[in-house]
Amino acid sequence: MPSEDGVYNLLWRGKVIREAHRRLSEWAVRGGLPAPAVLEPLRQRLHAAVREDDAWRDQALAPMREALRDAHDHGLSVMKGLALASHYDEPLSRHMGDVDLHSSDWPSVVAFCRRVTERGWVWDVTEFPWVKWDKGTLYGQLSLVMPDNRDPVARIDLHVGPYSVGPNGRVYHLGRAEGTALDVPSRLCDPVTLAVILVAHAANDGFLSLKDLNDFAALTAGGDLDAAPLAEACRAFGCEAILDQIRGTAAALRTMNAPGDTATLLTRATVGPLTLLPPEGRNRARLAGRFAYRLSRLDGDSVLGALRAAGSSYRYYGADLSVRPGQPSARMESRWRRPDVCWRLVPPESWPAAEGADAAGGPSASEELADGVARHTRGSAVAVTLASQVFVPTVWGEVSPESVRLASELLATESQA
Structure with missing residues (x-):
């Protein structure tokens, strides 16, 4: 059996601390915890991490909700984490990170940025805003933090235009659905859009995240994820095999009733192109180069153009x-x-x-x-x-x-x- 440190680090890296703590606590109440010498100390360690996260949430929720209200006023939609959380039985059990927003046009983004900077949000200096071009059209991501860069409590990632994935990938069609995020009325990205982004990011990152598996299981649990458009969108990224791997592993995750089911889950997780650990160093840069080449070719670029994209992406992901x-x-x-x-x-x-x-x-x-x-x-x-x-x-x-x-x-x- 893996060590306590090994399991904890896997859960922490996978951003599933809260969900793991909830499940272990439920199993403990039912008297179903095997090997308590390992799992009970792990549960206590997870409990401490959840309490620490609670303290952060106490500070972050107010500015995050205010940003969500501003986003709704300016016609922006909520994507990624906070939109995915709405598909969980207990939305606040999901890992909470940035406020990810999307707008298809720049005027609403400029107006939103003007409002939130007047409220005290400042530009992030650890992950600068950035822009790229798609066939002459500007797109990108603007990142802001609150209250400052020394000790930021909350963060906004504002995505503009086609959603960027990896070195040169773009998701063009971002559907919307009305809902709530952190109990604030919001326009959310629809389930197919959320799943496409999830799969494409996994393809770029090169590994299967526990958080991604939980997200996909939550998206598909209600039966409202349309498989045909999802498969078609994943083909545009060359991600069909990755979609199959995530779908199969998420299905195994939904059937887990006890810690002993982990072996079945891990067996399913290794059937496909993704690994369970993130690539490091030059391996990360090589992965980015290969992904950029594949996307360029799928985009209709020549071999020479795809090689140029691969080379610049390899250099960028490995550069200072x-x-x-x-x-x-x-x-x-x-x-x-x-x-x-x-x-x-x-x-x-x-x-x-x-x-x-x-x-x-x-x-x-x-x-x-x-x-x-x-x-x-x-x-x-x-x-x-x-x-x-x-x-x-x-x-x-x-x-x-x-x-x-x-x-x-x-x-x-x-x-x-």
Whole structure:
């Protein structure tokens, strides 16, 4: 039997602490806990972790619910974790993480960001906002935290346009259904959309998460998951075998009545392309490169274009992306506007000093990238504005002093407006 530490770490990494604690407690009440020398200490350890999570929730729920009300006011939908939790018999038993929101258009996103930053949300500096392009259309993810980056309590991941999966994958059709999230009336992504995103993420991550299995089991328990559109959407990612593996393992999970059923579950979990442990180091980068190549080919790209996407994805997933002074050669020109090129938007808190910047060489030129989003250039400098917010874009982490100077001037102008 695995050690207590091994089991606990597996449950923690799989983000199923609450569900595991609930099940072990139920089995203990029924007198069905075998090997109590291992499982009872594990249950007590899980109990302590749940109490710690309760303390975090006491702080996080109020700002998260407020963000959900703001999202509903601006027509945004709730996706991923909080939407998946609505399919659980006990929604609050599911792991609670970020507030994941989606909008298909930029004007509503700009208005939402303006409101929540006025309420005290700030841009995340551990996972910067980022944008990519899909056939000339800007899409991406904007990340904010509350109350600050030193000790954030709550986090918003705001997804805009087609939903991004992996290095260059996109989910275009995100269906909606009315419901509630954290007891707040919300527009939720529908079950098929949630399942497609779940399967595609597992394909990109390369391993089978316990949380994903619980989520899929919850989605299918009510019988309202339409299998045909789900299978069709998974074919667009080349994920048919992964869908079969998740579906079979989730079915085994639903039938578990005692800890001794674990062997059956693990047997099913290993029938398919995914492993039970996440890939590490260069293996993660190789996986990203292979996934990018497959998606590019399914997207109709040539072999050469797919190899380019694979190469850039392999390099990106294995690179040091820390922000640092440098002289990047690209300024978001057209040839760098692709799904496999991720432009991170660095907020003012993370700008390097502008020492050594050349003197300003005249006015900047501006280009609208989307409604409310613009690129500004001057000489070798580049900056991006989103409503009244100013960022310096980077792919590999280099930020030029000239770009910081330009961005600082734009920030001063925005502050005076």
